[in-house]
Amino acid sequence: MRRPPSAVCTLLVSLLLACGRKADLVITGGMVWTGLSTGRGQPGVVAVADGKILAVGDSAEIARYVGAKTEILRAEGGLVMPGFADGHTHFVDGGFQLASVDLRDAATPEEFIRRLKDYAAERIPGEWITGGDWDHERWPGAPLPQRDWIDSVTPNNPVFVNRLDGHMALANTAAIRAAGVTRNTATPAGGEIARDPSTGEPLGIFKDQAMGLISQAAPPPTPEQRDAALARALAHAASLGVTATANMSASWADLASYRRMRQAGRMTLRVAVYLPLDQWRAVAESVSRSGQGDDWVRIGGVKGYVDGSAGSRTAYFFEPFSDSAGYAGLMQHSEAELRTWIGGADSAGLQVAVHAIGDRANALILAIYDSVARAHGARDRRFRVEHAQHLRPQEIPRFGALRVVPSMQPYHAIDDGRWLLKRIGPVRIRTTYAFRSLIDADAPLAFGSDWTVAPLDPVLGVYAAVTRRTLDGRNPRGWVPEQKITVGEALRAYTYGNAWAVFMEQKWGALAAGRYADIVVLDRDLFALPPDSLDGAKVRYTIVGGKVVYRKP
Numbered sequence: 341m342r343r344p345p346s347a348v349c350t351l352l353v354s355l356l357l358a359c360g361r362k363a364d365l366v367i368t369g370g371m372v373w374t375g376l377s378t379g380r381g382q383p384g385v386v387a388v389a390d391g392k393i394l395a396v397g398d399s400a401e402i403a404r405y406v407g408a409k410t411e412i413l414r415a416e417g418g419l420v421m422p423g424f425a426d427g428h429t430h431f432v433d434g435g436f437q438l439a440s441v442d443l444r445d446a447a448t449p450e451e452f453i454r455r456l457k458d459y460a461a462e463r464i465p466g467e468w469i470t471g472g473d474w475d476h477e478r479w480p481g482a483p484l485p486q487r488d489w490i491d492s493v494t495p496n497n498p499v500f501v502n503r504l505d506g507h508m509a510l511a512n513t514a515a516i517r518a519a520g521v522t523r524n525t526a527t528p529a530g531g532e533i534a535r536d537p538s539t540g541e542p543l544g545i546f547k548d549q550a551m552g553l554i555s556q557a558a559p560p561p562t563p564e565q566r567d568a569a570l571a572r573a574l575a576h577a578a579s580l581g582v583t584a585t586a587n588m589s590a591s592w593a594d595l596a597s598y599r600r601m602r603q604a605g606r607m608t609l610r611v612a613v614y615l616p617l618d619q620w621r622a623v624a625e626s627v628s629r630s631g632q633g634d635d636w637v638r639i640g641g642v643k644g645y646v647d648g649s650a651g652s653r654t655a656y657f658f659e660p661f662s663d664s665a666g667y668a669g670l671m672q673h674s675e676a677e678l679r680t681w682i683g684g685a686d687s688a689g690l691q692v693a694v695h696a697i698g699d700r701a702n703a704l705i706l707a708i709y710d711s712v713a714r715a716h717g718a719r720d721r722r723f724r725v726e727h728a729q730h731l732r733p734q735e736i737p738r739f740g741a742l743r744v745v746p747s748m749q750p751y752h753a754i755d756d757g758r759w760l761l762k763r764i765g766p767v768r769i770r771t772t773y774a775f776r777s778l779i780d781a782d783a784p785l786a787f788g789s790d791w792t793v794a795p796l797d798p799v800l801g802v803y804a805a806v807t808r809r810t811l812d813g814r815n816p817r818g819w820v821p822e823q824k825i826t827v828g829e830a831l832r833a834y835t836y837g838n839a840w841a842v843f844m845e846q847k848w849g850a851l852a853a854g855r856y857a858d859i860v861v862l863d864r865d866l867f868a869l870p871p872d873s874l875d876g877a878k879v880r881y882t883i884v885g886g887k888v889v890y891r892k893p
């Protein structure tokens with residue numbers, strides 16, 4: 341009687357194949373942190389074949405995988421770890437920003453104006469100037485910019501440059517005219533227009549939902565311009581060891597650009613694309629028609645907003661801002677709208693991510709998530725709160741209990757930590773960027789940059805989470821130091837944490853046989869560095885799907 345091949349036979353055959361297989365790539369001489377725990381790395385060797393990790397072990401164990409064609413990469417004592425995943429970027433926008441006017445570190449209004457003048461001088465008349473990422477909190481007295489600062493230096497170009505948090509932007513007169521906005525234009529719900537108190541004329545600053553009044557007038561980039569921006573962003577990410585990201589608030593045009601890049605075999609990072617929450621129906625239809633995508637470019641889900649930002653004073657709090665009597669921020673959408681959209685998206689099986697900064701915005705979104713989950717029944721849904729920045733103590737354990745991802749950006753802590761005390765006072769800052777408390781509450785923490793709001797470099801994020809030293813040097817022992825975490829905890833939030841947050845933890849986020857060979861080799865072992873010099877570590881190699889996509893020059 342003939343018997344079908346047994347499971348034992350199948351196993352033997354695959355073992356034989358594995359034994360005979362040679363590695364395409366072997367990384368030696370490094371400290372290997374697999375990402376499977378938060379403890380430090382160990383000396384070790386990683387072997388890669390066919391885009392996946394073949395084995396992790398010591399040099400004797402790996403020797404048998406080395407063949408004539410195996411490429412050997414030397415880590416020279418640096419850290420070999422899973423590629424960094426950035427849980428929250430505006431990735432394609434970042435590619436545009438790399439080629440746009442850079443206002444981020446303009447330290448005075450004069451410098452802000454000079455940079456715009458120089459940039460505008462090289463543009464063709466009529467071309468819109470956008471991006472910028474200015475930060476008025478750097479300026480003495482922190483005045484908001486106005487259109488009359490820049491009208492005379494930008495006479496031929498509409499300008500609409502945003503604050504680095506993306507929650508407000510400055511328009512010049514040419515842009516306001518092009519958009520048809522006048523003193524009679526009504527302020528949209530969920531937004532603000534800075535106006536001259538006596539005439540009602542717009543002064544140039546548009547916040548949150550009011551920003552669309554101006555931006556709708558700017559011509560959208562062509563597909564070629566978008567692809568070029570994406571290519572710039574991919575190269576930038578590879579140079580920083582970023583091998584995966586979640587692109588938040590992406591447009592359909594961004595998704596199309598990713599798909600073209602995937603088609604051309606030019607993706608060097610894995611992306612989960614989150615489209616606007618209020619378009620959940622169209623997203624669900626797209627997924628049921630043509631699927632989520634593949635392991636390079638996937639529709640991750642939908643992303644919405646509760647509130648604005650602390651920097652723009654539009655984050656939604658229970659108590660008023662400490663420096664703005666009686667005012668406690670705004671909601672960009674009504675609670676009823678949010679409930680309808682989130683309920684709809686969840687019943688369509690989409691993952692939901694929602695931006696919440698203020699403590700009241702966070703309490704509200706957790707309540708909505710909880711009630712939607714109860715109403716729709718148990719499912720592995722992994723709701724996400726983007727930023728989860730200011731939490732009341734009672735909200736912290738709910739992230740663990742509900743398995744809701746706090747998707748947080750540690751660099752914001754050392755940036756906003758410069759001025760948050762004056763804005764929200766000494767009590768609320770204790771549970772602001774509450775990394776320690778969230779980990780202790782078993783919350784599934786994921787880290788990212790929010791690029792372009794902050795630099796994409798994840799090493800800076802690790803430095804920020806571990807030291808909490810603010811950018812102004814005023815908190816050498818850490819700003820709210822009881823919320824510091826360890827290097828291993830920060831790295832885990834940048835690897836496994838993000839893989840879990842996009843349902844990919846079986847495929848990447850750790851160095852283990854069978855996972856994708858998405859690996860970064862740093863020139864130093866982060867576990868061995870004094871915390872203050874963590875930010876000096878540089879990427880030696882970035883490997884995605886077994887291919888080296890960046891080598892330190």
Ligand SMILES: [Zn+2]
Pocket residue numbers: 428429430588790793
């Ligand atoms: Zn963002």
